[in-house]
Amino acid sequence: MGNQAMNKSDLILLGAFVLVVLFAPQLFAPIGAGYPDLLQKFAIYGIFALGFNILFGLTGYLSFGHAAFLGVGSYSAVWCFKLLSMNPLPALVFAILFGGLFAAAIGFISLRRTGIYFSILTLAFAQMSYNLAYSVLTPITNGETGLQLAQSDPRLIDMMFGRDYGAVLPPSDLFGIEMTGYSGYYFCAVLLIVCFFLSLRIFRSPFGLMLRGLKSNQNRMAYTGLNIRPYALSAFIISGMYAGLAGGLLAITDPLAGAERMQWTASGEVVLMTILGGAGTLLGPVIGATFIKYFENIFSAFNDGILNQVFDFLPDTAREIMVSISSLFVGEGWNLTLGALFMLIVIFLPGGLIEGVKRIRTSVGKLFRGGGGDGKSPKSAPAE
Amino acid sequence: MSLLSVKDVNKRFGGLQALDKVNLEVEAGTVHAIIGPNGAGKSTLLNCFIGRLDPDTGSVTFDGKSLLGLPPHEINQAGVSRVFQTPEIFADLTLLRNVMLPAFAKRDGSFSLNAWPLVDRQADIRDAAMHQLEDVGLAEKAEHIAGQLSRGDKRRLELAMCLVQQPKLLLLDEPTAGMARADTNNTIDLMKKIADRGMTMVVIEHDMHVVFSLANKISVLAQGTVIVEDLPENIKGNPRVQEAYLGGAHL
Structure with a gap:
């Protein structure tokens, strides 16, 4: 209604976030993390955790199966590369779309229960997806080897525009800008900023208030005239779309998709990131994701x-x-x-x-x- | 015509006849109290109004529409708000947010994907909520976290959350249960203020002193049936009421 300007502290927060993300290569250089491969991971898992936080942080529904949507995003993106084009934009559209569709299906069933039963249901569905990707869905997922690009891929849109990549397997490119190195990072960074902004708007919106109400007191919500399930399901689908986007970006920066991305350890990781950073806070998930990916990189070396x-x-x-x-x-x-x-x-x-x-x-x-x-x-x- | 009409409601739990042919007419603009000793079936009856229980037989009609089988959110959207025995509030939100949320529910319906606008910029909702908080005397605590309020203040907040929706009917389930004397008196005063504005209320109580000065009509429930329905002044001396409450001993 009328004035929709955000308040000052939010604008400062957003501005600071944009600056840190854009100057991350310089800012993280002193601690040895100023190179694009790692920064990309920060951004991608930051997006994953931001989405997870919309579900867990706001509504309190703890999903243990969000890696399934990450994996679905990756597979959709790689299939889009194979069939349509190496351009990352259609790949992202498909990744978000399929992430959302999968979330709608799994959420619809899982949200019949709350608390621990909900968590177990999501875990079961994710493990099912993981096992299916390894077994009967091999024609789609290419099983253990993982889904990869091949020279014989049709790439219909690229063909239409007469683009031929010759004998090499091409990286994803945005109208000629290859999605590797710093251009890959900045592509992810821009999306991270967009996702952060959207998450901020959701947090401050009436919809976000309803999600908080859901976490606080479901009985009161129902007797206040609010239908609980569509609210919870919307939050679940939105977080599934974020996860799909993150999975798509993983495939864009490195065009292959494997089933291990859907394993329960990956689902657990995003829970850790969100809680470590601060569930229900705006910045927490991104900080948690960065923290974990940074130390994983150092310690595992x-x-x-x-x-x-x-x-x-x-x-x-x-x-x-x-x-x-x-x-x-x-x-x-x-x-x-x-x-x-x-x-x-x-x-x-x-x-x-x-x-x-x-x-x-x-x-x-x-x-x-x-x-x-x-x-x-x-x-x-x-x-x- | 009565706003809420309960006709021949029966409810059985196993061998227990919890409600036995209960009839009740609540006129618009009146306060109707339902009193009775513990175990008389008051809560069962209330749960039949609000979609928690479906009676075995009988009908519950509100404003010309049957409430039976409706989920709680639809009953609320039809114009029935409810105050619980233990105040049900959003304990980790501020008081202002607690009251804004029901105002949104009233304005935008039972579901709305209103994810772009900012809560703080919804002047109409904010003003309505602030006004309602002033009305119950909690305006200066608007930015406090609701969970930290005293029992009496939680009840006031819960009333504000109901009233901001301008319900046609307000159901109160033992509104002063578990309260200190001073809080009880304050709550009764507040309920009187609300009643004087013409709000239709149904109050469930087992303490008849609470409703005595408030109610226009009192139904006494005992062992699942309405044994007496009368004006408050006639209730106290009624021998059947004394028998129900005191097991036959004379006051």
């Missing part, structure tokens, strides 16, 4: 050689003991570190990293009580 160097200052026996203990937590064992970290966060910072930042801010504010008038209204404090 460690091996015994590097550990030996790290503990070089110790006497031999002590060094060997330290290396054998710590090697459990790095490389393949990185998940152990992640698990321990997750436990610490859930126990000591249930609101995630965002809550940690808030606590630091308030305790710093107490230290410098003299300068209390920093113009911060109490309403801007919760970083929803």
Whole structure:
């Protein structure tokens, strides 16, 4: 109605987000993450977690099967490459569409239950999709090998425009801009910004308020004249579309799709990202995704050689003991570190990293009580 | 013509006849109290009004339309709001949001994919909610989180959430249960204020003193049947009511 301008603190948040995303290559360079392959992962999993947060953060429905939509997005995108064009735009449209359709089907059934039963249903459906992709759906998914491009692919639209990629397997390209390196990152970055903006609008909208109401008190919702299921289902479909988009982007930056993308560990990962960053907050999921992908990258690169160097200052026996203990937590064992970290966060910072930042801010504010008038209204404090 | 009409309602749970041919007519603009000792069937009857239970036989008609078999949200959209024994509010939202949400439900219907506009820019809803909070005396707490309110204030908030929808009928299930004396009196005063504006209300109570000054008509329910229906002043001295409440002992 009338004035639809966003309030000042949201505009600042959005502006800051855009700046950080656009200058990420420079900003992340000092911690060794300023290269496009990793930044792309931050952006793609950021989108995945943002969508997941619309479901889990707002409505409280904990889905353990969102990787299914990620996988569906990837498969749709690769099929679009094979059949139509190497342009990423139609691939994204298909990825979002199929992600949404799958979410509608799975959500329709799973949302008949709430709480733990809902979670189990979504988990079951995702594992079913994973197993189907490996078995009977092999003609569509190419089973264990994964769906790949081939020279013999028809690529009808590309053909129509007389584009021939010759003997090499082409990367995806946006009207001549190849989706690799920095152009690939910036393609994902722009979509991350769009997704963040849409998520912000949903959070601040009457629809978003209804979703919060759903999390808070379903009984009151029903007796307030609101039909619960279409609200929950819409949130589920929107988050499925975000996941489809993320899956599509994975395929665009690296045109192949494998079933392991749908496995329950991948579903669990997005739950961890969202909770680690701060479920129900706007920024939390993106921060959580970045955090996990960054440390996964660092820790999984460690091996015994590097550990030996790290503990070089110790006497031999002590060094060997330290290396054998710590090697459990790095490389393949990185998940152990992640698990321990997750436990610490859930126990000591249930609101995630965002809550940690808030606590630091308030305790710093107490230290410098003299300068209390920093113009911060109490309403801007919760970083929803 | 009566706004809510209950005809020959029976409800059986196994061997227990919870409701036995209950008849009730609630006139528009009146406060109708349903009182009775514990286990008389008051809550069962209320649950039949609002779609939680379907009676075995009989009819419940509201504003010319049968309520039987309707889901709760449709009953609300038809114009019936309900206050629960334990206040049902959105505990982790602010008071203002708590009252804005029902106002949206009234304006936009039972489902609307209203995902682009901003809640804070919906001036009509915001004003209506603020006005309603003032009305129940909670305006200065509008930005507080609802879960931190006292029991009495939660009840006021819940009433504001119902009233902002301008219902045709307000159902109250033991509105003062579990409240301190002062809160009880405040809540009764607030309900009187609402009744004086012509709101049609059905109040379920087991404490008859609560409804005495409020109700225009009282139905006394005992063992699943309406044993007496009369004006408040005639109820207290009625021997059948005394028997139902006190098992035959004389006051």
